[in-house]
Amino acid sequence: MNFLRIAAIGKSFGQNHVVKDFSLDIDKGEFISFLGPSGCGKTTVLRMVAGFEAPSAGRILLDGADITGVPSRQRNIGMVFQAYALFPNMTVFDNVAFGLKVAGVAKSDIATRVDEMLRLINLEHLADRYPYQMSGGQQQRVALARALAPRPRVLLLDEPLSALDAKIRVSLREEIRAIQRKLGITTIFVTHDQEEALSISDRIVVMNGGRAEQIGAPSDIYNRPATRFVASFVGTLNMIEAEVLDPNGTVRIGETVVSLAEPIVHRGPGEKVSLALRPEAGAVDRAEHGDTSLPGTVVSTQFLGSVIRVKLDVAGHRMSFDRFNAPDSRLPNIGDPARLHFAARDLLVVQD
Template structure:
């Protein structure tokens, strides 16, 4: 059931248009991530949903109610910011209780709700601490509890994990997802970290220069990128130059090797196209599943712990491929010619 609808949303700051005709329908209880580089418009869309920015055009509807005439405090939205924004003169209990007090909730109900929220974030023993006495991860948990305490209809998260170190970031994002699923709250999460977006989202919106280049499940975004930008921004990507041999047969040439692609080739014979391939798509095992073999000398090999990433030269294209670390197998040496077994289905033709 559609719960949050954005229709033809536009936003300009003076002559600069930062969001172009954005459209999306978000279901109740869905976790949506907006992913993209700085300045792509993702936070601006979040702020328009919250009411902190007014759209230059379009409508925002939450639970069948147009939000255009509503102020931020009338929208029943919880928001968590990157910088925590906790009140330094209030302890944890009072920070979480703040929105409830503003709403005029009774003292007994406030105490009950705050205890529920502190239990939810596993900080019930720190209610009397002040923000400066907490770690960054604990402060962000308190900010989340404060946003959730008034039972908002939508939760907005604006890069809430970017100020934390890597290990805390991973554990906290999993905790946020668990809490979101437990409460069933419709959530919009803004991040520039692709791993975050792919790991916890129901759907991902990849933003590029104020537009949604692609909206899809993490699986679709990673494995079937719709544009060149999505393919290059999400994950590591090999770009391979090829010449079109027969567009009707979807055949292209990579050097002397002619490959018949599963992907549609919409270019004239003789023209150049770019193919994309993920590093994990190939295997040096000659008996591995695949219908195409890329051959060339090894340029470099890097040990990354569980994975060894090797680069080879295929008809002038530097192609990376990954293999799991196996102590019994020696990685290929620089200069050694290797044969990489792939499936033509893993070669995507990049559209502009």
């Protein structure tokens, strides 16, 4: 049975429907990321799970019990905020101890648990510091320890890395994942950064316009995006339009007939279909790459050091491909004819 069940919840602020019919089942110990652009409703769903917002529709069940109407303080769900939200008047020790004190844990047990949590985040030497005496990364680790100290049933992370610089973001996200694995705690992580979501999640929920566009493992989301939105939001993608010749998987791109690896659903012969190709799936002027090729014209080239980015016009569509730089390689000239080589199975059929 699923540990956390979000059943058809919705949230409206007046006429503004922020979350629409959102459902998700999460297993115990799973690490789920909500990924989407600003305003897609991901934080609102998280806040409803935390109990800070009441759903306008639907239910939330935790370990079989309906917690939809339970106040946040009685849910035993830990939360880490984007802005750390450490209590400025308390030391690191007191911040981490706060939840335990509220729960009425004995003083000696509090000290033991706080020490354990501070060791977990490698900050046991900073127990007497105040939040303002620490860096952003340290504060967020303390916030994580504070949320974990009372042994919550679920851990919610609301864009916890957004306020940190790039280097700390990478190291802290690895640390968060390692701690989550060690404790086996069910976790929901909200982010707008696809790399973050892809790198640490068991499953990703890609959200758009208050709905879940696709739910799946990171590799599924990246390799088999279900919709045009998911395809364009997760990674860089080249889109190309084709005409369906046979719904079993034959299309025409420009003048070239291509056989796809999968049938085309909901499209009949003569209709248009959107296809997507990842930049790493195509190669320019390398005939040994893949089983299919399309003619094109070089539109622009960019020398980026280790990589050369070549933009092609293929059947009226701009497509961008990277190739590794080699000292003796020649940059193609703008206007040169070029052939795009790829494997037909890498062409993704994208639902609009």
